[in-house]
Amino acid sequence: MGLTDKVNFPQPAKFILNWGRKYSLWVMNFGLACCAIELIAASTSRHDFIRLGVIPVAHGPRQADMLVVAGTLTDKMAPALKRVYEQIPEPKYVISFGSCSNCGGPFWDSYSVTKGVDQIVPVDVYVPGCPPRPEALLEGILLLQDRIGKESLKEHYQRREAAEPEPAFTSTVPIVVGGGSINDTSIRDE
């Protein structure tokens, strides 16, 4: 942050900066349902995504670089997701893992399920499957790494800024969940 969001670095510096981000993706594990099991499986001995530089389970959102939303996001849980996302420092990436988080999946007609996490947070990679195999997550991570390797941070921030008013939870559209507004800040204090 600081310089990186304002300046377009020349090629060698940009390559090194991108390389660092590419191979150091600390994961904030947002496991919500059955997909979380596959996500955990991807971090265990058999698939072991530390190989790719994805350090599993960052201690908290403040140290994370990547948010993997795995499972059914309900409207009740949506504010928590939004909050975790906001706590992650930029530059941050989101992987939507599985049909439910992609767009509701089997719960496409449910009254309580958020139809896609991209309504709440900007998503960088969608991994299809119900649930996807651990390898599918690895493939999604490879896609993300490929994108990080090519991207320019300045453009990343510009795109993020442009996309920022897009999510539903701005003050103009109060979505009522569980008897209260998502933007209700009173939940923040205890």
Next chain:
Amino acid sequence: MIFYHFFSNPWAVFALKLAAVFIFFLTAPLFLGYVEHKGLAHMQSRLGPMEAGKFHGWAQLIADGVKFIQKEDIVPDAADRRIFMLAPMIVIIPVSLVFLVIPFGPAAVSCHAPAGAGACGFWGENFDVGIFFVLAISAISVIGMLMAGWASANKFSLIGAIRGAAQLIAYELPLVLAASAVAMQAGTLSLVGIGDAQKAYWFVFPQIARFIIFVIASLAELSRPPFDMPIADSEIIFGHMTEYTGIRFGLFLLSEYAGIVSLSAIAVVLYLGAWHGFFVPWIPGPIWTLAKIGALSFLVIWLRATYPRLREDQLQKMAWKYLIPIALVNILLTMIFKVVF
């Protein structure tokens, strides 16, 4: 001749030593971090980093560092801004100062420095009270920890800081007692002197208890598993580091690994015969020291892979009920031996 003049200038030598110590301070923790990644992975039947830097992921921690400098620097709204930003420095500076006094080898045979024979050798600085320096300076880190925990305005941070302080208060005592028993046996407080005194036998052999006490207390001071309650990531989300992002968090991590290296080095100097080797005396002293530091650091990683976290009350009980009495008895025994023989 120019080299002779260069090395006879004490300031030039000191600057050179400082640079060497600084490089060691920056590289050793990175190397240890990589070894921890790989060691933990293989102890869990995994491979660990493989892609960063292509060859077995050797550049994983460099990638982490490059990433840390790009991350957004968040200071929470409710935080005490100045203290929050100062805390990582307070933690890392004492740790880096400890590296200054680690002796890696014996004093040079021919020494031309005007400051005297004590000035040249494989160490940054030879203090007369080296061991006291180490113990005093490493105790300062906990102030940084308390500052970080309190200033973050986060309950997890505060709990972590309080746990850390409680742990330090409990384990500083056995640590100092175990170390002072060695100082008594060697008859000097200088780390170089203690290293020299182990020419005949390593100090670990007469009383292995104090070595074990020292290692346990060091683990507790470093908040390493199985004594990582202050940073327990599964309960209090990394304790005092909860709110730290980017390079500040990186500094905390660096200080943790630098702490492992430095305390391992001190343990090697105090107990494991410093630069004195066995069987193969032609291997130079500094390599012996490095090898022993590596072995002890690996033990720290090994313990992390093996044991679960203790409970807070078990930790306190262990310090006050077992370690301190044993350390006191040990001092008494050392004293008796010193007087009798």
Next chain:
Amino acid sequence: MAMTKEERTAKLRELEQKIASKKGIGALYGLVKGMSVTMRTMLKPAITTQYPHVKPDLPERTRGVIALKEENCTVCMLCSRECPDWCIYIDSHKDVMPPKTPGARARTRNVLDRFAIDYALCMYCGICVDVCPFDALFWSPHFEYSTDDLSTLTHEMDTLAKWMDFVPPPPPLEDGAEDPSQEGAAADSATPAAGTTEAAETQAPPAREERHDEEPPQIDQEAYDAAIAQGKPDREARALAKKAWILKRRKAQS
């Protein structure tokens, strides 16, 4: 007298139990054993598979993606209607074809225009594959189609058809299963392939087709007479007699 390996391990286990149950030593033993376990694991080779470099060896029936064999599809819409997620989109039109014989009515045929599956929504239940009456849909283990754009997860006919390449050949049948190419003619097959299959066939319950070919139940005269004697109407007596005949035959067969 050397002990067998089992005996030796049992003895060691017993000794271990003895040590572990001691109060002070037991704890120490536990600590040391823990260290030895991690060290031994470290010295063994890791079990990790290196995905991007080594492709996973997936079972044939892995539900990775659904492929479409376009020429088999008759646009019956069964899959689309049965899909719990409504994630299959089918468009078609009717093609009018000239009659086969002059003067006959013109024939119509459904032509598939669009067949798309929204994999963002799909729950991979496989109902579409099951209900397809013409074997147009197949499971394929292919899973590498994550994307950065949600709309591209709706895959059209051409992609679905391409995925047919990933569909593995059907797994070999189990022992004793009927040869699908000779369906219906199993009873006539002159020479069974091997003795084992023969044995399996004789033990297996009769196939459904065979049961259909059995002679129709007849009326058991004794039972009929008994029912009439009890004063039951003719209809009921015939039914009871048929039931009795079937029971008798079953008894004779077993």
Next chain:
Amino acid sequence: MDPQATEGAVVSWPAVFVAIFGAVAAISAVAVVLSRNVVHAALSLVVVLGAAGAIFLVLGAEFVGWTQILIYVGAIVVLLLFGLMLTAAPIGKHALDNQQRGVAFITSAAVFGVFTFIIWRSFGSQRIHLNQVVRTSDIGRSLFSGYILPFEVVSVLLLAALVGAIVLAKKD
């Protein structure tokens, strides 16, 4: 510190450093009193004690200097902060004032006066020879010969404190 410094120079380097650290200690000491936040006050105390330790180091008393840091910074202030954070250490601007400035001023002025007087009286005429390295063994020898009585008295005091702590802790 500096091998070039010689006795007899008008202003020697150690004197400069003593002055600097003394000023740091004094300013921080004022900050301890004036701070409205308990934790800030405690952290200023760290600076005071650290500067005092540094003065010892400059004057060649290495052992005393590091002991000062080990005991006061590493243990006492940590304990103080620990106690503060366990009880009441609010983050933010909470005014901490006990409205007894007059009494406090008189007390501290009296303490300052007494200490200055005593120290000046006892050591005012002495000169420190910085060329002599203060060896740890010398400190030990003088502690156990010349100052044995105060040493033992302090030990008894600490023992009393220890016993008191145990009694308090066991009371529940």
